[in-house]
Amino acid sequence: QTAYTSISAGTERMLLAGQMPHPMLKLPVIPGYETVGRVVELGADVDPTWLNRWVYVGGAQCYDGINAAWGGQSAQLSADVNRVIPLDGVQPRHGVLLALAATALHGINLLDPQPGDRLLVLGQGPVGQLAARLARIRGAWVAVVDRNPNRLAHAEADQIVQVGDGLPSLQEQIEGGVTAVIEATGSMEALASTIPLLGLGGTILLLGYYQTLNLPYMPLFLKEARLLTAKEWAPGDLLHCRDLIADGTLDVSAMLTHCLPITEVATAYDVALNDANCLKLVLDWQDVPSN
Incomplete structure (x- = not known):
């Protein structure tokens, strides 16, 4: 039974714009892969301790006659137990960030920063915010950059840099080079502007989609x-990521900037896709009656 979902703005913007040409993504679809809810029914071979637990589900394919792009935006889901992540120790609302946190973690693990490495994270949307936090957990020095001061207000970094008209350039604000640039804006123009800061033999990690x-x-x-x-x-x-959030190592509480009931889903999509001050929006399904 779904309690909370979220809108992955970057992915769903491309989906709605027709930029993801895959047969299973042909409209109409059921989007969403960030679902949190409580287990209300079990299959015959499932451990009974799963009942009534809070869980995260990364989408579901339990529909007939309609494409489940990812299938997470639904009041009820049926999913294989192997696709369900228990949220023991995690506030349920925070669970909607597991997918993006795990995506950022995968990138950081591939980059493999060492203590003392200097990283520049370009873009402070959800993935950029999470990548910066996870890199700092690994002991790296992290600078973050964005044009939006409201997003930077939620950032956690060793240096926070705002760029834009009338402000000093990125090169003027960051002293010394960096060993890696983490690109989380989706903008080639923005990425090109950071190359002068990259040290010899440095790495550019692409965490956006292009x-x-x-x-x-x-x-x-x-x-x-x-x-x-x-x-x-x-x-x-x-x-x-669930464990990092549960023990407080990864603090995501400030990233959930907006919350709306599912009855206002059209407004929610407008905010999530078009309001630059919306870092992460939670859709609340708890007033939807059970079938």
Whole structure:
């Protein structure tokens, strides 16, 4: 029984714009892969201790006659027990961030920053915020940059940098180079502006999604830069993030900036996709009656 879901703005914006041409993503679809709820019914072979537990479900394929893009935006879900993550020790609302946290963790694990490494995280949307927090947990020095002061107000970093018209350039505000740039904006233009800060042999981690890569080659060539891509989480990443949130190592409470009831879903999508001050929106399903 669903209690909370969220809207993954970057992914769902591309879905609604028709930029994800896959047969299972042909409209109409049931979107969403960030569902938190309570287990109300079990299959015959499922351990009875699952009943009434709070869990996260990364989407479901339990529908007939309609594409389940990911299938998470529904009052009730039926899912294989292997796709369910118990939220023991986690506030249920915070569980909607597990998917993006695990995606960021996968990227950080691939990058493998060491204590003392200097990282620049470009963009302070949810994935950028989580990547910065997770890199600092690993002992790296982290600077974050964004144009939006409201997003930067929620950031956790060693240096917080706002860029934009009338403000000093990124190069003027960050002293010294960085060993890696983590790109979480989806903008090639923004990424290109950071290459002068990258140290020789440095790494660019692409955590956004891009239709094409369009970067000036000469600066990359001179830096002997490495490009690293990361897709969704690896096995174990969801549980690892659950544990980090549960023990307080990864604090996500400030990232849930907006909450609306599911009865206002049209407004919720408008806010999540178009309000730059919305970091992460929670949809509350708790007033939806059970079938």
